[in-house]
Amino acid sequence: MKRIVNRLGEIDAFHRAGLVAIDITEEDPFTGDREGCKDEIIGTKESTDEYAYQWATVQLVGNAVPLVLDARPVKKGKTRQEIVEDLLDSAQSLLHVDGVLMDREFDSQHLLESISQRGLTYVVPKRMYTSEKAQAKRLLERYQDYYTADRKLHLGKNEWHETTFVYKRNPNSDRDDYGQYAMFLTNAPAGAVREYSHRWEIESGYKSIKRFMAATTSKDFVLRFFYFAFACLLYSIWRVVDLLVQVALTDEYEHSPIVTAQNTLTLLQKRTGIG
Numbered sequence: 001m002k003r004i005v006n007r008l009g010e011i012d013a014f015h016r017a018g019l020v021a022i023d024i025t026e027e028d029p030f031t032g033d034r035e036g037c038k039d040e041i042i043g044t045k046e047s048t049d050e051y052a053y054q055w056a057t058v059q060l061v062g063n064a065v066p067l068v069l070d071a072r073p074v075k076k077g078k079t080r081q082e083i084v085e086d087l088l089d090s091a092q093s094l095l096h097v098d099g100v101l102m103d104r105e106f107d108s109q110h111l112l113e114s115i116s117q118r119g120l121t122y123v124v125p126k127r128m129y130t131s132e133k134a135q136a137k138r139l140l141e142r143y144q145d146y147y148t149a150d151r152k153l154h155l156g157k158n159e160w161h162e163t164t165f166v167y168k169r170n171p172n173s174d175r176d177d178y179g180q181y182a183m184f185l186t187n188a189p190a191g192a193v194r195e196y197s198h199r200w201e202i203e204s205g206y207k208s209i210k211r212f213m214a215a216t217t218s219k220d221f222v223l224r225f226f227y228f229a230f231a232c233l234l235y236s237i238w239r240v241v242d243l244l245v246q247v248a249l250t251d252e253y254e255h256s257p258i259v260t261a262q263n264t265l266t267l268l269q270k271r272t273g274i275g
Contacts, residue, residue, distance in 0.1 A: 001069055001233075004240055005094045008065070011247055018098035019062035019195065020091055021202040022084055022106070024074055027053040027228070030219055053221060055228050058087040059205055061101065061198040065243045065253065066205055068232040069094055073225050081111040088118065099123070099188065101199040107185060109153035113161040121188035123196045126165070128183055136167060136178035145169040148190040166193050209235045211261050238264040 029050035054074040060067045070090040072083060084106060091097055099121040107124050115122045128136065139147050147167040152160040166184040173180040184193045212231040216223065242259040246252065 001067070001236065002094060004067070004236060005069075008240060008243070009095075011243065018096055019060070019064065019101065019198060020058050020069065020088075020097055020099070021061045021101040021199045022056065022058050022087055023103060023199075023202045023206075024054050024056045024083075024105070025206050027055065027224060053224055055225065056083045056087060057202070057232065058091045059202050061201045062195065063255075065239050066201055066255075067236045067239060068205065068209070071225075071229050071232050073221070080106050080108060081114060084111055085114060088115070088120075092118075099192070099195070101196055103199065109155060109161045109163075112153070112163060112185065112187070113155060116161065116187050121186065121192060123184055123186045123188065123193055123199075125196070126183045126185045128178070132165075132183055133178045136181040136183070139167055139169070140178065140180060145171070163187055164190055166190050168193060205235065208238075208261060211235075212238075212265070234264070234268070235261075237268075241267075 029052040031050055055071055056074050057071045058069045060069060070087055072086055074083065084100075084102070088097070088100070097120060100115055100123075102122065102124045104125040104127050107126050112122060112124065126132065135147075139145075146169070149165045150162070151165050152162055155161055163185050164187070166186060167181050168184065169181050171180075184196065186192050209228075209231045212234040214227050214231075216227060218224065238259070238261050239257070241264055242257040243253055245259050246254065249258075
């Protein structure tokens with residue numbers, strides 16, 4: 001990725017970069033013998049007897065060209081904070097990062113403090129507990145769509161993490177209670193929660209990455225992670241090729257690609273024999 005990022009550093013359109021999203025995706029689940037890979041199997045996000053490997057990624061989102069900057073396997077015993085710090089170390093070694101978007105499984109105050117200590121901003125949805133639900137109910141009773149409050153989250157001893165709670169009502173919600181509100185944590189100005197919509201780009205990125213993955217019935221952890229990481233690389237190459245073509249033709253870059261994934265796969269096959 002370093003060679004790709006260095007090449008893109010020559011393109012003005014690339015310097016929109018700065019916002020990254022971190023997420024964990026799940027491999028295709030499997031059942032059966034799990035001997036020899038129990039430390040790597042996490043399970044699935046559904047309540048079934050199926051098991052799966054999970055991979056964590058950090059991706060460029062927002063106005064920048066969407067690249068997968070790095071990927072890591074998720075193993076039992078590894079904390080969310082360790083995963084995030086590892087991925088941010090890698091991302092910041094490649095390019096300048098301003099902010100981080102994550103989903104609610106990363107709303108730990110110690111993790112958020114570690115991001116703040118890097119000088120980065122974050123936007124993360126917060127899980128609602130009793131007090132947050134009560135606040136959302138009060139907002140609903142007052143027909144208030146938006147509310148912010150500065151808070152300090154306890155880190156231990158006399159240490160605190162300063163953040164802002166942001167409540168935002170979804171007028172199109174089918175709920176008739178506190179569930180109409182989404183709640184976010186941010187250390188940026190409260191308006192930064194609008195950037196959270198960019199996090200969904202990582203989900204669409206995962207769907208595209210699957211197009212580049214080799215099919216396998218193997219349960220081998222190393223092989224499956226290699227296939228995933230290689231697919232991430234191919235996906236990033238596709239988006240880089242598209243950026244270079246757009247800039248060459250129009251001197252501008254639009255998010256919607258004009259070079260298809262299939263075009264890129266065909267070109268790679270012709271040049272390398274891969275595919």
